[in-house]
Amino acid sequence: MTIKEEVETRLAEVIKARYPENPIFPQIEPEKNPAYGDLSSNIAFGLAKILNNPPQVLAAEIAEAISGGIIEKAEAVRGFVNIWVSQERLCALLPEIEENKDNFCRSNFGEGKKVLLEFVSANPTGPLHIGHGRGAVYGDVLGNILSASGFLVEREYYVNDTGNQIETLGKSVKCRYLELYGERLEFPENGYNGEYIAEIAKKIRDEEGEGAKEKDIAYFGRLASEILLCQIQKTLSDSSVNFSSFFYESSLYERGEVERLLSDLSAFAYKKDGALWLATNKFSDEKDRVLVREDNRPTYYVADLAYHRNKFGRGYERLINLWGTDHHGYVERIKSGLKFLGCDPERLNIILYQLVTLKRGKELVSMSTRKGEFITLDDVLREVGKDATRFFLLMRKSDAHLEFDLELAKKESSENPVYYVQYLHARCSSILREAEQRGIPFISADKANLLLLKELEEHRLMAKISLFPEEIKEAAKLYQPHRIPLYLMELAGIFHNYYHHHRILSEDRELSHARLILINCVKAVVKNGLSLLGISAPEKM
RNA sequence: GCGCCUGUAGCUUAGCGGAAGAGCAUCGGACUCCGGAUCCGAAAGCAGGGGUUCAAUUCCCCUCAGGCGCUCCA
Numbered sequence: 001m002t003i004k005e006e007v008e009t010r011l012a013e014v015i016k017a018r019y020p021e022n023p024i025f026p027q028i029e030p031e032k033n034p035a036y037g038d039l040s041s042n043i044a045f046g047l048a049k050i051l052n053n054p055p056q057v058l059a060a061e062i063a064e065a066i067s068g069g070i071i072e073k074a075e076a077v078r079g080f081v082n083i084w085v086s087q088e089r090l091c092a093l094l095p096e097i098e099e100n101k102d103n104f105c106r107s108n109f110g111e112g113k114k115v116l117l118e119f120v121s122a123n124p125t126g127p128l129h130i131g132h133g134r135g136a137v138y139g140d141v142l143g144n145i146l147s148a149s150g151f152l153v154e155r156e157y158y159v160n161d162t163g164n165q166i167e168t169l170g171k172s173v174k175c176r177y178l179e180l181y182g183e184r185l186e187f188p189e190n191g192y193n194g195e196y197i198a199e200i201a202k203k204i205r206d207e208e209g210e211g212a213k214e215k216d217i218a219y220f221g222r223l224a225s226e227i228l229l230c231q232i233q234k235t236l237s238d239s240s241v242n243f244s245s246f247f248y249e250s251s252l253y254e255r256g257e258v259e260r261l262l263s264d265l266s267a268f269a270y271k272k273d274g275a276l277w278l279a280t281n282k283f284s285d286e287k288d289r290v291l292v293r294e295d296n297r298p299t300y301y302v303a304d305l306a307y308h309r310n311k312f313g314r315g316y317e318r319l320i321n322l323w324g325t326d327h328h329g330y331v332e333r334i335k336s337g338l339k340f341l342g343c344d345p346e347r348l349n350i351i352l353y354q355l356v357t358l359k360r361g362k363e364l365v366s367m368s369t370r371k372g373e374f375i376t377l378d379d380v381l382r383e384v385g386k387d388a389t390r391f392f393l394l395m396r397k398s399d400a401h402l403e404f405d406l407e408l409a410k411k412e413s414s415e416n417p418v419y420y421v422q423y424l425h426a427r428c429s430s431i432l433r434e435a436e437q438r439g440i441p442f443i444s445a446d447k448a449n450l451l452l453l454k455e456l457e458e459h460r461l462m463a464k465i466s467l468f469p470e471e472i473k474e475a476a477k478l479y480q481p482h483r484i485p486l487y488l489m490e491l492a493g494i495f496h497n498y499y500h501h502h503r504i505l506s507e508d509r510e511l512s513h514a515r516l517i518l519i520n521c522v523k524a525v526v527k528n529g530l531s532l533l534g535i536s537a538p539e540k541m
Numbered sequence: 542g543c544g545c546c547u548g549u550a551g552c553u554u555a556g557c558g559g560a561a562g563a564g565c566a567u568c569g570g571a572c573u574c575c576g577g578a579u580c581c582g583a584a585a586g587c588a589g590g591g592g593u594u595c596a597a598u599u600c601c602c603c604u605c606a607g608g609c610g611c612u613c614c615a
Contacts, residue, residue: 032562042559048595055559055595078560079596123615165615190614275613286544286611293613300615328545329610354546355609395564396554399546401608403553408565415578417564423578434575486555489563500572500580519575541578 003085003093003466004028006070007039011081014065015043022047028083030467034456037075037082038463044079055079090462091450097465097521098445105472105528110151116311117143119322120236120243121158124225125169126194127376128235130393130404131324131356136377137393137534138353139322140241141481144532149476154244154316158307161225162250163300168192169228170221176201177212177220194374200224235378239386240534252306258298261306261341262291268340283336305337312343320479321350325399328352351479353398361407375406384409387535391418394533395485417489422538424492425530428523429539431504435516440505445517452514457498461518464494465525472532481533488529495522 001009011026026043044059051058059076066074072086097104119139122132139155146153160166172191176198178184204212204223212219229246236243252258262269262276269276274294281288291302311319323330331352335345358365358375365375381389388409395417396402409416435442453462468487475483504515530537 029559031560032556033560036560040560045559045596080560125615160615163615168614273613277613290613295613297613299613304615324609325546326609327615330615331545352546357608400554401547405553408553415565419578420564423576427576427579431575438575482555486563493563496579497581499575503575505575541576 002469003070003089004030004039004470006089007083007085010069010071011041011043011062011066014062015047018061018065019047019051022050024050030470031082034460036077036080037073037084038459039083039085041081041083042079044076044081048079085463085466087451087454087459090459090466091453093462093466094450094517094521095445097524098517101524102528102531104524105148105469105532106150107148107469107473107476108150109473109476110146110149113151113317114315115146115151115153115318115320116156116314116316117146117153117320117322118156118158118311120232120241121160122232123160123165124229124232125165125192126228127196127378128232129374129377130358130380133239133377133380133389134353134356134393134402135322135324136236136239136241137390138398138481140239141390141394141484141533142320142322142479143242144534145472145476145481145484148472148532151476155242157243157246159229159246159248160300161222161229161248162253163303166221166225167217169224170217170219172197173200173204173224174215174217174220177204180205181210181213183213196228197224200227203227235376235381238381239377239390247307247310249303249307252303252310257306257310258303261302261309262298265291265305265340278337278340280333280336280340283339284332285336286332289333289337301333301337304334305341308334308338308348309341309343312338312341312347317347319348321348323350323352325352325354349479351398354401356393356402356404359403359405359407361405365406380404380406387422388416388418390533390535391421391485394481397480397482417485418535419541421485421488421492421526421530422536423541424488424495425523425526425537426539426541427496427499428519428526431519432516432523435505435512438505440509440512440516442516442520443513448513448517449510450514450517452511453518455498455502457494457501458515458518461494461498461522464491465521468525468528484529484533488526491522491526491529 008026008028011028015022015026024043024046026041028039028041031037031040044055044062047058048055056076056079059079059081063074063076063081070086070089071083073084075082117139120132120136122128128136143153143155168188168190169192171188175185175187175191180201265278269278269291275290276292277288278291279288289301290299292298331350335348338345338348383406392404392409393402432442471483471487475481504519505512527537
């Protein structure tokens with residue numbers, strides 16, 4: 001049980017004993033303002049209504065009753081119950097952390113439930129850009145968080161390796177390829193214009209010479225999408241984004257799953273204007289959708305439904321899709337379709353993230369794949385570095401627009417938040433090294449006199465690290481990776497302040513021992529946090 | 542036109558029913574010392590208008606502003 005949970009339990013006992021008629025379970029919040037304690041509860045406001053008593057009076061009663069044990073002090077202020085955790089309890093946290101180290105953030109919140117997390121799934125028709133990067137990093141970290149919280153997570157990339165856009169890709173590449181031999185083929189209207197298309201064409205010429213001239217568009221499309229997928233995988237691995245599987249759209253056709261889907265849906269489908277429609281409007285969708293086009297080719301929607309049915313069939317408790325907000329119109333379409341298939345749409349959680357605006361100073365940078373002129377995720381990684389790129393992409397909640405300013409990220413590189421947090425880790429490491437050099441041995445927490453850690457700043461620091469597991473659990477519950485960077489920045493602030501006001505290493509050996517243990521625990525928490533974020537925790541900088 | 546998301550300090554943004562928080566930029570300070578990639582301080586904010594509530598930045602409605610989507614594209 002975490003400290004916060006212990007306090008919550010104690011508060012609940014007190015409330016139950018004093019006010020048995022109260023149905024509300026008391027909530028406790030971490031307190032940001034040190035003047036208001038470590039934790040606070042607004043329970044008195046809820047009780048006031050039921051008991052017809054002023055909040056301040058009730059808060060005072062509760063504060064009085066709750067004090068003692070792990071609660072050092074409780075104050076009633078304007079109806080709030082402000083709580084200070086006892087020094088003994090906070091100090092007892094340190095051996096716990098020392099023992100668990102890398103597992104301090106772990107919980108069994110997920111109870112081993114199987115989750116499938118699908119993300120990125122960018123079409124293999126061009127390199128990844130910063131928008132894909134956001135989805136990639138968000139998904140990767142969400143996966144880490146859910147795993148740490150006791151879910152069994154699989155991470156999947158759905159590859160759209162068939163259909164119109166691959167055909168367009170094939171045409172574009174073949175066109176550029178033939179141009180290398182001075183031949184002309186009409187460039188497709190919506191063709192891909194990027195420099196990378198010409199490079200793929202050259203690659204094909206270098207490897208196959210004129211032999212590819214006779215090959216059809218599909219051949220070029222397949223080849224190009226394979227090459228591009230490889231490049232995407234390289235970019236993902238350079239970003240430390242991990243997947244457990246790549247699922248190919250084409251495999252749905254090969255196994256006959258698309259055909260089977262169509263026959264299973266036939267009872268709900270109807271012909272109109274030469275096409276086959278599904279009556280999704282019957283459910284939450286705003287209108288019906290085409291399954292099979294007039295020319296007999298199935299739509300992307302059909303394959304996507306087949307894919308989702310496939311996912312439902314694989315025995316996951318929960319499916320999570322991470323989509324760019326430009327796909328939000330697609331949510332109800334999929335959910336409605338799933339109802340026809342007897343799949344419960346409630347088990348499918350679709351998280352939408354807002355798009356990223358890439359800027360260089362005040363200048364907007366274009367990100368259109370079709371037009372060709374754009375900065376790729378590779379470019380950003382090269383320019384800003386993996387750690388900073390990931391940190392910036394993770395700092396914002398998913399439904400906020402994200403502005404990524406390359407100039408800022410570079411210019412401020414010595415003072416930006418990533419380094420602030422990494423510096424915390426390096427500084428802790430450095431202190432531990434210095435202690436060793438000075439011949440101050442590191443002794444284990446159970447042998448040290450931790451009660452010497454009684455400075456206000458030490459109290460705040462321990463209270464903050466005690467909240468780390470809570471933070472991870474909340475992030476898992478709400479799918480909010482951005483809590484971690486923010487938490488780490490706050491922790492760094494509290495630590496640097498402590499460092500500046502108190503000497504860790506001094507003549508007082510006993511005190512030095514105790515403080516070194518605290519430093520070691522802070523270091524473990526930071527490392528834990530950074531590792532969830534997929535960002536390195538340097539010993540030196 | 543309809544739908545979804547977003548308007549918090551000069552800029553980038555946390556908080557999302559209870560007591561407005563950071564970073565950058567600006568200005569002013571700090572350590573003969575364990576890493577100055579640090580610390581302390583100042584100034585500055587909930588787009589506007591109505592509701593609901595003991596309590597609204599947070600929930601509901603309207604207005605205004607921005608983004609995205611409304612394909613037999615994916």
